[in-house]
Amino acid sequence: MYSALAQNINNVNVGFEHFFTKKKVIDLYKRFISIIPYYPLAENTSEKDLKEQLKNAFLKNKNVSSSEEIEKLINHGNYVYKEVEALIRLKKYRSLNKRYSNKDDADEKYTK
Numbered sequence: 476m477y478s479a480l481a482q483n484i485n486n487v488n489v490g491f492e493h494f495f496t497k498k499k500v501i502d503l504y505k506r507f508i509s510i511i512p513y514y515p516l517a518e519n520t521s522e523k524d525l526k527e528q529l530k531n532a533f534l535k536n537k538n539v540s541s542s543e544e545i546e547k548l549i550n551h552g553n554y555v556y557k558e559v560e561a562l563i564r565l566k567k568y569r570s571l572n573k574r575y576s577n578k579d580d581a582d583e584k585y586t587k
Contacts, residue, residue, distance in 0.1 A: 496545055503552045504533055515566045
C-alpha cells in the first residue's frame with residue numbers, strides 16, 4: 476500500500492515537472508512570436524515566413540522526452556531570443572542615428 480502511494484506521489488512530481496517545462500516552452504514560443512514584427516526582414520522574407528520557420532524549429536524537437544535535453548533546448552532558445560533582441564536594438568539604434576545625426580559630425584568622428 477505504501478509503495479503504491481509513493482509511486483503516485485512520484486508520478487505527481489513528474490506531472491508538475493512536465494507541466495512547468497511545457498509552460499517554459501510555450502512562453503518561449505510566445506516571446507518569439509511577439510518580436511517577429513520588429514525583426515529586420517530581408518527583401519524576400521515576410522512575417523508569415525518567419526512564423527513558419529519558428530513553428531518548424533519548435534516542432535522539430537517535439538519528440539524530445541529527456542528533461543535534461545529539453546532544458547538544454549530551452550536555454551539555447553533563450554540565448555537565441557536574446558541575440559534577436561540585440562539585433563533589433565541595433566537596427567533601431569542605427570536608424571535613429573542615421574535619422575538624427577548630422578552628416579558633418581559623423582565625418583569628423585571618423586577622420587580623427
